[in-house]
Amino acid sequence: MSAYFQGTARLLRDCNFNNSALIAIDDPSCESCHYPGRDAYVDTSESGKWCVAKPLTEENILQQNINFACNYVNCSSIKPGGACEKPDTRLNHACY
Numbered sequence: 863m864s865a866y867f868q869g870t871a872r873l874l875r876d877c878n879f880n881n882s883a884l885i886a887i888d889d890p891s892c893e894s895c896h897y898p899g900r901d902a903y904v905d906t907s908e909s910g911k912w913c914v915a916k917p918l919t920e921e922n923i924l925q926q927n928i929n930f931a932c933n934y935v936n937c938s939s940i941k942p943g944g945a946c947e948k949p950d951t952r953l954n955h956a957c958y
Contacts, residue, residue: 863956864890866931867913868898877913879927885910890957895939895946897958914957924956931956 863883870876877883887910891897899911915924931937939946940955 863915863927863931864912864958865898865935865937869935872910874910877910879913879915879930880923882916882919882923882927883913884916886912886914888912890914895948895958897946898935915953917953919953919956921952924952927956928952 863877863879867877874885877885889897890912897912915927919927928937928940937958938944940958941947946954946958
């Protein structure tokens with residue numbers, strides 16, 4: 863979701879995902895997993911910097927979000943062997 867958000871105009875509507883996402887202003891990157899936008903210009907407008915899944919979103923909705931976003935962006939980082947494969951949860955993969 864964040865990679866998709868970074869590839870769009872980074873407007874609030876680009877992070878809606880049927881109300882299952884929110885804008886994060888804190889970098890969600892950790893260890894070797896660097897979320898798209900980490901090295902980008904810090905956006906201080908209302909559009910925020912990262913788009914992440916709401917923590918209580920149902921698994922099937924998260925998977926739909928992953929499927930949608932991966933049609934538009936490279937999701938190799940969340941696949942086996944990718945830098946963001948771990949933790950291997952739908953929530954973490956959807957956020958990426």
